[in-house]
Amino acid sequence: xxxxxxxxxxxxxxxxxxxxxxxxxTRGGLTLGELCQGHDMTRQAVTxxxxxxxxxxxxxxxxxxxxxxxxxxxxxxxDIYMRWIGKFERKxxxxxxxxxxxxxxxx
Amino acid sequence: MIMNKPELIYTTxxxxxxxxxxxxxxxxxFTRQYWGGNENISDWKPGSKWVHATGDRDRVIRxxxxxxxxxxxxxxxxxxxxxxxxxxxxxxxxxxEPVEDEVRLDxxxxxxxxxxxxxxxxSGGWPRVLSSLKSFLETGVPLKSAACSSRQAVAAHS
Numbered sequence: 001x002x003x004x005x006x007x008x009x010x011x012x013x014x015x016x017x018x019x020x021x022x023x024x025x026t027r028g029g030l031t032l033g034e035l036c037q038g039h040d041m042t043r044q045a046v047t048x049x050x051x052x053x054x055x056x057x058x059x060x061x062x063x064x065x066x067x068x069x070x071x072x073x074x075x076x077x078x079d080i081y082m083r084w085i086g087k088f089e090r091k092x093x094x095x096x097x098x099x100x101x102x103x104x105x106x107x
Numbered sequence: 108m109i110m111n112k113p114e115l116i117y118t119t120x121x122x123x124x125x126x127x128x129x130x131x132x133x134x135x136x137f138t139r140q141y142w143g144g145n146e147n148i149s150d151w152k153p154g155s156k157w158v159h160a161t162g163d164r165d166r167v168i169r170x171x172x173x174x175x176x177x178x179x180x181x182x183x184x185x186x187x188x189x190x191x192x193x194x195x196x197x198x199x200x201x202x203x204e205p206v207e208d209e210v211r212l213d214x215x216x217x218x219x220x221x222x223x224x225x226x227x228x229x230s231g232g233w234p235r236v237l238s239s240l241k242s243f244l245e246t247g248v249p250l251k252s253a254a255c256s257s258r259q260a261v262a263a264h265s
Contacts, residue, residue: 001206001207002120002206002207002208002209003120028114028115028116029112029113029114057118057119057120060116060117060118060213062113062116062215064112069112071113071115071116073116073117073118074117074234075117075118075119075233075234075237075238076119077234078234078235078237078238079119079238079241082238082242082250
């Protein structure tokens with residue numbers, strides 16, 4: 001199954017799934033069991049979310065013995081970024097982002 | 108199956124053929140166009156040396172290593188080091204696999220030396236290189252930000 005952009009946006013349109021991506025960004029190579037720890041989600045819910053994230057190519061898994069390790073794959077998000085931002089407005093958007101960060105820190 | 112736990116994995120699906128994708132990775136004429144202006148140079152035989160060098164007259168070597176495995180058009184395994192620090196070696200695997208009418212490319216970068224900063228140095232660059240490679244193969248045009256600058260260190264991950 002080849003992932004398309006619709007799948008990426010649908011997969012990202014959910015807070016729990018974004019939380020799982022955050023976990024994998026901090027540390028790659030987590031098993032299902034490790035991803036379930038410290039969550040109020042059931043194992044079943046996490047499994048369901050992972051299926052959608054993998055179908056969108058936002059999560060990639062590799063088998064190591066009997067364990068399945070999960071990794072964040074940022075390439076589809078980078079493709080989206082390049083399509084609408086990267087070619088033209090990168091510097092302006094970065095400047096606005098920096099301004100926002102600076103204002104937040106001053107709060 | 109992968110023996111050691113890999114640290115970085117990047118995957119992209121490209122509308123192309125495995126042969127074209129393989130050629131885009133090993134042919135300096137092509138790498139120069141989408142990979143930070145740099146060329147991948149080797150005879151791509153197991154045991155041979157390979158370099159990732161700037162495509163200009165200076166030919167500055169950014170990355171160097173050995174070809175570990177070469178199975179065209181499916182699997183290429185390379186060691187990866189900064190020429191200024193050849194002991195700080197890691198390993199990159201390219202896996203190419205047709206899926207329906209597209210081709211899936213996995214880039215696995217792992218086996219980093221303890222205490223090495225190589226993982227941080229390359230982690231931002233791979234998504235850029237893969238997005239640019241996808242654009243190059245699908246439209247014939249690489250993405251500007253990944254294609255032009257060849258100044259920064261390792262891997263034209265600039």
